[in-house]
Amino acid sequence: MVFRRYPDMLWHCIGLFALAGGVSLYSIALARATHSPTSLWLANGIMLGLLVRRPLAETWPLLMAGFLGFVTAKQILGDPLLTTLALGLCHAGEALLVSVAIRRRFPVIGPQTRFLALARVGLISAFIGCGLCALAIAAMQHFWPAREFFTSFNTLFRSHFLGMVIAGSTSLVVVTKDWRRSEPGGTPWRLIRDLLLMAVIACVVFSVSRVPLLFLVYPPLLLLVFRHRFAGMVIGLAIIALITTATTMLNIGPFNLVAGTTAAMRVVMAQVFIGASCLVALPVVLALAEQDRLQARVRESELRYRMLADNSGDLVMRIRPNGDRQYVSPSVKELLGWEVDDFMHPRPDLIHPDDRQRITQVVTELRAQGGAVTATYRLQHKRGHYLWIEAFARLVASPDDDGSMEIIYTGRDVTARVLAEQALMESQAQLQTIADNVPAVIARIDMSEHYTYVNRFVEQVSGESPEAMVGKTIKEVRGNRLYEQLKSYLRRAYAGESVMFEYEANYRGHLLQFQAHYVPDRGADGRVRGLYALTTEITHIKNVERELLRLAHQDSLTGLANRRYFHERVSLVLRQAAQFNMPVLLALVDIDNFKSINDSHGHATGDMVLAEVGQCLQRLVREGEMVARIGGDEFVVLCSDIGTEDNAQAFLHSLWERLHMAVAVGTGTVEVRMSIGAAMCHGTVSVDVLMKLADEALYAAKEAGRDTYRLLIRNLHSSESAAEAIYKPGQSGL
Structure with a gap:
């Protein structure tokens, strides 16, 4: 399945199988032929380059290829299968641990990779991985067959660690470097030339056994480092390591100058030399790589800046x-x-x-x-x-x-932007001017009931300045008593309702009336974030309304209720009387011969007479009784708590007697007399019936010669026009 998705994986596995097996076979066979321990184990490091380029889930074919290559090499040499499988698992685990550690820290390795950090992660993971692998192999060799554990571990660890550093670095360079761009023409000729020089000098140095010429290896190695950076170092060290281990294990080279050395000691010296070569080249190449990276970033930064600046x-x-x-x-x-x-x-x-x-x-x-x-x-x-x-x-x-x-x-x-800001400022100034001169208080209140804006008109209403109000709460500005009146309306506005209401407040010693409109202030998300309050003083409007109501209900000459207000009240009085089964008395009062008064003394005198009669009637009635002028010289008195018929007769008699008056006109007086017609009804009765009965009584009083009164009484079972008795002045009848 993996090979179908990634066709190149098959060739990588075949190549890794051959390379790991070949290197393992070479190292083991050389060690056994020379009867010396393996000085450099390269097989695990060879797998590292391919493993770090694949996700963890796709590395198992590569691990299997390296594992099979090692097992095949061991089987060719005739080693036991069980031991070989156990050792192969240790080698695969070492390669896997180092590759996972590098891949987790550096998912992609390229020119921008920080090689100092890469080297630090690689060395630490290689140290741990090689230590664990050497520990496992030494444990197996110590018990199966028995060998000295510490010596075995020391030898294995050195060979594995050096091999991982050299072979792992080499494989990383080989698989990550774009060799097609190394030189024009697609072939890294300069690198190949310098590597050949390195190989020739290393062969010469290690072929001479009489003179110690090991120092001659370092100049071409540093030349590779300076010219080719990381690639030159790792491949050069690989060449040095291969030549050093091969010649040392074949008992050739300058290490034989030390008298009395054993094969194991020469391997240790070879490993020390390889490690020293790494220590010489590695700091230099890391510093140069970091310098190259920083210079590349500077050039890229300059290029980007120039590109941005120019464009x-x-x-x-x-x-x-x-x-x-x-x-x-x-x-x-x-x-x-x-x-x-x-x-x-x-x-x-x-x-x-x-x-x-x-x-x-x-x-x-x-x-x-x-x-x-x-x-x-x-x-x-x-x-x-x-x-x-x-x-x-x-x-x-x-x-x-x-x-x-x-x-x-x-x-x-x-x-x-500046023109827009200037237009906005001008618009804001205009709006501010309009808001400050609108004859109403405009304010904005946030969700914590603090004023955030108040227009200038508030100074004319309450004498407070907007600056002193902003930042304070409604309760602080208006006081507890007024706040309690406004609190319920504030809650409704905060809940999203547009609220209009009226209230009263004292300012500067005057009781003023206001109409307020609270409008929720909603944000772009639709949530209420405060409210706008538009408050208008309506004291003068209320005064005009009261005056209009007074003029609509009051006679301008006498100050009494007019005909319209009388009809509004009489209907209410009759309904209440019917509800509580109370009698109602309605008396019509008419000035006798009023026309002759106007004709003889003029309309001004007639108006004085009407005003005097109205004032007299107002003085005579009790609280709850109503007096109205319903015509030119016709007045009406309405009583809803008259009680008995005797009380009604007594009231009418007293009214008739006191309405005899003399009105001073100029140097003389005008004698005024009245005719009164009254109707007293029990039970339910309409306004028209009551007025009709009272009018009949008034007509009867005038027929009797005026200056008198008549009372008609209508009981519950009487017809609308029937009356049980008529009372005359000074008389009592049945």
Whole structure:
């Protein structure tokens, strides 16, 4: 399944099987032929390059290929199968542990990889992996067959660790380096040439057994490091390691100069030499690799900066202390219409005259104090109009290392934004003027009941300033008593309801009436974040309403209720009387011969008579009784708690007697007499029936010669026109 998804995996497995098996066969056979321990175990490190390039789930075919290669080599040499399988598992575990550690820290290894960190992770993981592998193999060899454990572990660990460092590094370089780009033509000729030089010198050094020439290996190794960096080092060390181990195990080379050495001691010396070569080359190559990486980042950063500066719509400049420009971005042409050469020298004449002094001061302060500044000013376009430029400038040390300080300037066209801000400010000023002069208090209140805005009109209403109110709560500004009235309306508005209501409040010693409208303030998400309060003083409106109501219900001449108000009240009185089974008395009062008074003394005198009669009637009635003028000289008295018929007769008699009056007119007087017709009803009765009965009684009084009164009584079972008795002045009847 894996081979179908990744066709190249099959060839990698075949190659790894052959390479791991061949190296294992070479190392084991050479050690056995020379009767010495293996000085350099390379098989595990060879697998490392391929393992780190694959996800963990895809590494098992490669591990299996390396494992089978080792087992095959051991079987060719005739080793027991069970022991071989156990050793193969240890080798595979070592390679797997190191590859997983590197892959977790560096998922991708490329030119941007930090090789110092890679080397640190690789060495630590190799130390741990090789130690565990050597420990496991030594344990097996100590018990099966028995050998000295510490000696076995020491020998195995050194060979595995050196082999992992050299072979692992080499395999990483081989599989990650793009060899096609090493040289023009696609072949790494210079590297091959230098490696051949390294191999020749190493062969010469280790073929001479009389003179110690090991130091001659280091110059070509360092040459490889300086010319080819990591690739040159690891492949050069691999060549040194192979030649060193081969010649040492074959009893050839300068290590034989030490008298009385054994094969094991020569292996140790070879390993020390290989390790010393690593210690010589590794710090140098790591430092050079880090330097190359940093230089590449600097070049890339410079390239990106230049690309951004050249292609940015912003104007970018480097300004020397004398004002000359080290660099002006080509965007000056698109932005201001000027060529780059036109801006290489100071151009203060292009700054708007109103901004020139301010910008000069800003630049002076920047050069004196350092740091960075931002300024907005106007620059003249080549066509003559001005653009608003927002400039950011920072004082930095010159990259020329001459000790001077340069200004890095970045400017962009913000004309549209400035014009929009100016229009917005003008609009806000207009709205503020309108809001402050609207004859109503406009306020915004947040969710914590704090004022966040109050217009200026509040000063005319309460004498408080908006500045003193903003930041305070409604309770603090309005007091506890008024707050309790407003609290329920605030809750409704915070709940999302638009609320309109009226209330009263004392300000400056006057009781004022207000109409308030609370409107929820909703955010973009629809949630209520406060409310707007529009409060209008309606005291004058309420006064006008009361005056209109008074004029609608009151007779202007006498001050009594008019006919309209009388009809509104009489219906209510009759309903209440029927509900509580109470008698109702309605008396019509008419001035006798009023027309002759007008004709003889004039309408002014007639009005005086009407006013005097109205005042007299108002004085005579009790609380709860009603007096109204319903016609020219016709008045009405309505009583709902008259009680008995005797009380009704007594009331009418008293009323008739007291209405005899003399009204002073000029030097004389006018005698006024009254005719009264009254109706007393029990039970349910309509307004029209009651008025009709009272009118009949009044007609009877006038027929009797005026200046008298008549009372009609209607019982529960009487017809609408029937009456049980008529009472005359000074008489009592049945």
